[in-house]
Amino acid sequence: MKTLITLTKRNVKLFFKDKGMFFTSLITPAILLVLYATFLSNVYKDSFMSGMPQGVVISESLINGLVGGQLVSSLLAVSCITVAFCSNFLMVQDRVNGTIKDLTISPLKPTTLSVSYFIATFISTAIICFTATIICLGYLAITGWYLTFGDTLLILLDVLILTLFGTALSSVVNFFLTSQGQLSAVGTIVSAGYGFICGAYMPISSFSPALQKVVGFLPGTYGTSLLRNHTLRGVLGEMGSQGIPTSALEGVKESLDCNLYFFETQVQTSAMFIILCASFIVLLGLFVVFNIIKNKKKN
Amino acid sequence: MDNIIEINNLHKSFNDVKAVNDLSFRVKKGELFAFLGVNGAGKSTTINIMCGWLKKDSGEVMINGFNLDKDGDKIKNLLGVVFQNSVLDSALSVYENLKSRASLYDIHGEKFISRLNELCKILDFEDLLKRPVGKLSGGQRRRIDIARAIIHKPQILILDEPTTGLDPQTRKLIWQVITDLRRSENMTVFLTTHYMEEASEADYVVIIDNGSIATEGTPLQLKNTHTGDFITLYQASEEDAQKLGLPYEKTRDGIKLSVKNTAEATELITKHPKLFVDYEITKGKMDDVFLAVTGKNLTEASK
Structure with a gap:
């Protein structure tokens, strides 16, 4: 156990001390922030305002709360995955630079080494993502706070589950990587592509029907939707109490992926939790196998 | 002396390439053993098999009486390896590196601190403990590599080209450290190197070529078997050398004669005492042995 703890500490320290790896993991969230700061925020504000029935007045705080909730959910949804991938790249780097030989020359059990990478990835990702969550909640408190205590706890739970999912997914994908080239390729694809396919950069509702059906098979999509539901439930509720018609609110929920469909069937938030947890268990099982x-091949 | 390493009829192929072909040799406890060969000769494959990183096709590897097939983990406790390129974590400090590596051998807490203090004294790196490994000079880093390799007090230290890329002064320092370690820790050293002057200090040398042993013996035996002696005459003219009827080479300081062995040199001197006023007899070098045995120059072939 002491060996596992020491190795895990080593892996976590290496991630935070390797500036390249650390900052690479923050590229996707940074892109998202730039997108919102430059134009996405205004696009969504205009879109919501134009979608409201005539004569309905919405306060600036509500609109900011709505756009802020969307930004926060997108940011956290991608961070949990991209940070996990970058943190888990240490496992590949150890193979590439020969450190793995130094570790396996000892009587260390291969299982202990694999578990240390897994736990370290989870810890590093959790540290960054929970820190990001606190910053995001602070941002919402400034721009427009409509979250209940329950929603805040659910957001924290979403981040935890997505972090576990990201850790398991990255462990399975990175398991097969053996060169710096493969590492860079996967890093680039995940950093650039995950934000799109999970609906963080653009809502899935804006995708073509065929593409919407494809992303319905990706568990990460439901992670984004869970966060959307929990960050926007308060602000949408407040809009309802201010007299905005239910049909208009449903339209907003559809456009922001709060309502997500697998083919024609709407997926409930409880089902989203189950999908993410099941995906985590399946990926973890694959990693173990x-x-x-x-x-066995080695022996 | 007992054998600490026994390799019997080792075979390993990669597709059609026989990397190691019926290799057998012994290493005695406490000796400095040099394992030489050009790149691709089978040195790394043999070491990788000994360390358990690579599966052998057939043959037997016995280390300190343990069979690699049955007692892999016990053998791992007996081996320490200094890799050609440092594989420590450059972003972490020397202390953090050694702590994480010590934990691989279940060395924690007081036990670790005590061993660390010992190594600090032996290898003189107490002032480097807080510095990141990536910021150390080549020589300093090598000392830490050695400390890592012997943190668990192994009985065999495998040095895979430990001084490649280091300046002569640092090489000398590293060898002083290794010599002291052999004495203080009573370790067997298994060395691969491209520097023949290092191999000539070994107790026993095995030269492999194309996966098989090309020759083996003590440096003196190899020199006597595969090279002749040289007599350098410092106060003689080229005409005098021609009279002797032996192959010679003119040097800046005199004439360098090639003779078969020391006996022939002695006979020559007693026959021509007036000619041999100021002279020097030297054995052939390990470079000459390597060239004679494999037809390859180790240093050149490795570039």
Whole structure:
């Protein structure tokens, strides 16, 4: 156990001390912030205002709360995955630069090493994502706070589940990487692509029907939707109490992916939780199986 | 002396390439053993098999009486490796690196601090403990690599080209450290190197070529078997050398004669005492041995 703790500490320290790896993990959230700061925020504000029935007046605070909620949910949804991938790249780097030989020359059990990478990825990702969550909640408190205590707790739970999912996903994908080239390729694809396919950069509702059906098969999509539901429930409720018709609110929920469909069936938030948890368990199982096969091959 | 390493009929192929082909050798406890060969000769494959990183096709590897097939983990506790390129975490401090590596051998807490203090004294790196490994000079980093390799007091220290890329002064320093370690920790040193002057200090040398042993013996045996002696005459003219009827080479200071062995040199001197006023007899070098045995120059072939 002491060895596992020391190795995990080593992995976490290396991630935070390797500036390249650390800042790479923040590229996607940074892109998202730039997109919102430059134009997305205004686009969404105009879109919401134009979608409201004539004569309905919405306060600036409500609009800011709505756009802020969308930004926060997008930011956290991508961060949990991209940070996990970058943190888990240490496992690949150890293989590429030969450190793995130094670790496996010892009587260390291969299982302990794999578990140390997994736990370290989870801890590093959780540190960054929960810090980001606190900053995001602070941002919402300034721009427009409509979250209930329950929603705040659910957002924290969403981040935890997405962090676990990101850790398991990155462990499975990175398991097969053996070169710096592969590492860079996966890093670039995840950083650039994940924001799109999980609906963080643009809502899935704006995708073509065929593409919407495809992303319905990706568990990460439901993570974004869960966060959307929990960051926007308060502000949408407040809009309803200010007299905005239910049909208009449903339109907003549809356009922001709060209502998500698998083919024609609407997926409930409880089902989204189950999908994410099940995906985590399946990925974790795959990671364990891959390690068992690899160790058997060695022996 | 007992054998600490016994390799018997080792075979390893990669597709059609026989990387190691029926290799057998012994290493005695406490000796400095040099394992030489050009790149691709099979040195790394043999070491990788010994360390458990690579599966052998057939043959037997016994280390300190343990069979690699049955007692892999016990063998791992006996080995320490200094890699050609440092594989420590450059972003972490020396202390953090050694702490994480010590934990691999279940060395924690007081036990670790005590061993760290010992190593600090032996390798003189107490002032480097807080510095990141990436900021150390080549020589300093090598000392830390050695400390990492022996943190668990292994019985065999494998040095894979430990001084490649280091300046002569640092090489000398590293060898002083290794010599002291052999004495203080009573370790067997298994060395691969491209520097023949380092190999000539070994107790026993094995030269492999194309996965098989090309020759083996002590440096003196190899020199006597595969090279002749040289007599350098410092106060003689080229005409005098021609009279002797032996192959010679003119140097800046005199004439360098090639003779078969020391006996022939002695006979020559007693026959021509007036000619041999100021002279020097030297054995062939390990470079000459390597060239004679493999037909390749180790230093050149490795570039």
